[in-house]
Amino acid sequence: MLDRVALGVLPEKPHTVFRAAADGPLAGALLQEEMFTRGGFDGPYSYLYHQRPITAPIEVATSSRGFPVARPSEEGNHPLRRRLYHAPKAARRGAMLEARTSVVVNSDVALYVLRPDRDDDVLFANGDGDELFYVFEGELELESVFGRQRCVAGDYVHVPRSTIHRWKLLTATAELIVFECRGGCVIPGNFRNPVGQLKLDAPYTHRDFGRPTAPIATLDAVAEGPCDVIVKKGDRFTLHRLAHTPLDVVGWDGYAYPFTFPIEKYQPKTGLIHLPPTIHTTFTGPGFAICSFVPRVTDTHPQAIPCPYPHSSVDCDEILFYVRGNFTSRKGVGPGSLSLHPAGIPHGPHPGSYEKSIGSTRTDELAVMIDTFAPLVPTTDAVALEDRAYHESWTL
Numbered sequence: 001m002l003d004r005v006a007l008g009v010l011p012e013k014p015h016t017v018f019r020a021a022a023d024g025p026l027a028g029a030l031l032q033e034e035m036f037t038r039g040g041f042d043g044p045y046s047y048l049y050h051q052r053p054i055t056a057p058i059e060v061a062t063s064s065r066g067f068p069v070a071r072p073s074e075e076g077n078h079p080l081r082r083r084l085y086h087a088p089k090a091a092r093r094g095a096m097l098e099a100r101t102s103v104v105v106n107s108d109v110a111l112y113v114l115r116p117d118r119d120d121d122v123l124f125a126n127g128d129g130d131e132l133f134y135v136f137e138g139e140l141e142l143e144s145v146f147g148r149q150r151c152v153a154g155d156y157v158h159v160p161r162s163t164i165h166r167w168k169l170l171t172a173t174a175e176l177i178v179f180e181c182r183g184g185c186v187i188p189g190n191f192r193n194p195v196g197q198l199k200l201d202a203p204y205t206h207r208d209f210g211r212p213t214a215p216i217a218t219l220d221a222v223a224e225g226p227c228d229v230i231v232k233k234g235d236r237f238t239l240h241r242l243a244h245t246p247l248d249v250v251g252w253d254g255y256a257y258p259f260t261f262p263i264e265k266y267q268p269k270t271g272l273i274h275l276p277p278t279i280h281t282t283f284t285g286p287g288f289a290i291c292s293f294v295p296r297v298t299d300t301h302p303q304a305i306p307c308p309y310p311h312s313s314v315d316c317d318e319i320l321f322y323v324r325g326n327f328t329s330r331k332g333v334g335p336g337s338l339s340l341h342p343a344g345i346p347h348g349p350h351p352g353s354y355e356k357s358i359g360s361t362r363t364d365e366l367a368v369m370i371d372t373f374a375p376l377v378p379t380t381d382a383v384a385l386e387d388r389a390y391h392e393s394w395t396l
């Protein structure tokens, strides 16, 4: 939900007769309008124009396809301690639809690690929430009713709830994380002016985002392609076998569509002294904020301590995904590590790092963080990824 995009062919006015050419491959067919709306009919929306009706599934059945959904482990966060997980330990491979290992979950958001090694062979629509991916390694193509988008390491990829899509790998494997955001995931409202334009002091500009560039189908050929859509709703998977591929959109316009955002286009802020993590906010949703820590100049006061201060954020849980850098604040973590600091248990830099940081002028760390108000509960599948010595790593 960035700004309006218009691609392909469109009728002059919505909800009016729009036909393919009589002498073309679609033989004058009436194109089928689909309204893709958010927030009932009050939120952002897009109009899509399909070659053929999308409303007639020829088969509906429960499906064994999909990924193991995030289930809170029985012991939850007990005993309460700082925890560390390593994404590369996740053994589950396959297509994006299946190669997910859950890490933490609450009523607002679930976090999964993805390690795909093949293309999706069916389409997927997640009705349980917006999905915000972060591509850690590799390169993929997102193919959706809105078009194709190339996604590379360092990109956030926002896929709106119920967007019909599939993923293709452009490298042999890829490494990602995804936040499944039950109440949606948006650009914070305070980054926009009254007409919706990103404000001059927002940490990104409209030019920084990637959007679909063309619909997949045209009026020059009858669209062919996958007809099976796996739908996730209420953490259960259903197969909808359609009579025709839904990737037959020849034009669309609107505000609701997938987008990409390269994390290193995030414009960080620096102060005289250390600024709180909130200045790294990138996306928000009900109950959470997602922050981007990117390479930046550190504080300018001659006596500043640039390293993050030890803190007890007692109303929030936080999980930090380390992408790259020297991670001066912690030892024992590396690319692909995820640290969970629940319930404001005091945490901060590794012993010694705090003092050592005095006088440094920049940091090259790259990381993604989510802060939540509802507690994040480790999942049953997260046990296999955990480094259980982490809590004691603060011991001098």
Ligand SMILES: [Fe+2]
Pocket (backbone or CB within 6 Å): 311, 318, 341, 347
């Ligand atoms: Fe923290």
